[in-house]
Amino acid sequence: MCFYDQHRFACGDWKWGTFRDHCNREYRRGETCGMKLIYVTIPSGQKCKLCEKIDTKQRRRAAEVERINRWQREGNKFRASIDKSFQIIRALDMETEELSCERARRLQGIGSAH
Numbered sequence: 001m002c003f004y005d006q007h008r009f010a011c012g013d014w015k016w017g018t019f020r021d022h023c024n025r026e027y028r029r030g031e032t033c034g035m036k037l038i039y040v041t042i043p044s045g046q047k048c049k050l051c052e053k054i055d056t057k058q059r060r061r062a063a064e065v066e067r068i069n070r071w072q073r074e075g076n077k078f079r080a081s082i083d084k085s086f087q088i089i090r091a092l093d094m095e096t097e098e099l100s101c102e103r104a105r106r107l108q109g110i111g112s113a114h
């Protein structure tokens, strides 16, 4: 078991940081044994990259919904724009879903890393 910094983000996600110390078992060989333990946890005021990307997509989605609501009050004038906006929202939803899966996969990967 070897010791690493742990970076903890505002969203609750975390990642491994800098290598700090060998465990007794591997010290002589000067290698890391691959089993990671937390040396110190470094809190970050920011969300992780993936959560930030998800937030950005959510904000863009909300802006599109807002636009659609505005256009719909104008009757049929903006039919084409509304359709286009719905397409954008569908695309954003798919991208958000992919990011969420990636986030889940990564957390699993970190948790079982040996």
Ligand SMILES: [Zn+2]
Binding pocket: 009, 011, 012, 013, 047, 048, 049, 050, 051, 052
């Ligand atoms: Zn996150």
